[in-house]
Amino acid sequence: MKSYELYVFTQPNCPPCERLKAHVSCLTEAQRATLHYVPLRAPNGNYTALAEELEVTKTPTLVVAYEGLSCRLDEDGDEDCDYTEEAVERFIGANAIIENLDSTIDAYTYANPPE
DSSP states (O other): OOOEEEEEEEOSSOHHHHHHHHHHTTSOHHHHHTEEEEESBOTTSSBOHHHHHTTOOSSSEEEEEEEEEEEEEOTTSOEEEEEEEEEEEEEESHHHHHHHHHHHHHHHOSSSOOO
C-alpha cells in the first residue's frame, strides 16, 4: 500500500494562503495533522527543493505525492537507489483546495476512518 503525503505550499504575504489556513483551522486535529506546510521559496528567493521537485510555482498549492524509488546500476554494477516525491494530484488556489480538501484527505489518509 502506498503512503501518501499532502503538501501545502505557501508563502508570506499571500492573502489566499491566509484564507486557506483559516479554513484548515476548522478541520479536526487528525485532518490538520495530515497536511505538511512547505514554503514555496527559500530565504534566498529560490524555490525550495521540494517545490522544484514537484514543479510547484504558485501558492497556495496542495500536492498529493508519494515517495517513489528510483534505482540504477553504478559503474561497479551495484544498485544505487534514490527516493523521490512523485505528484499524484494537485490543486492550485485557495478555492480549489478548500473545495476538494475534505475529499482529498478522505482519499489519501486515515484521518477520517469509515464509520
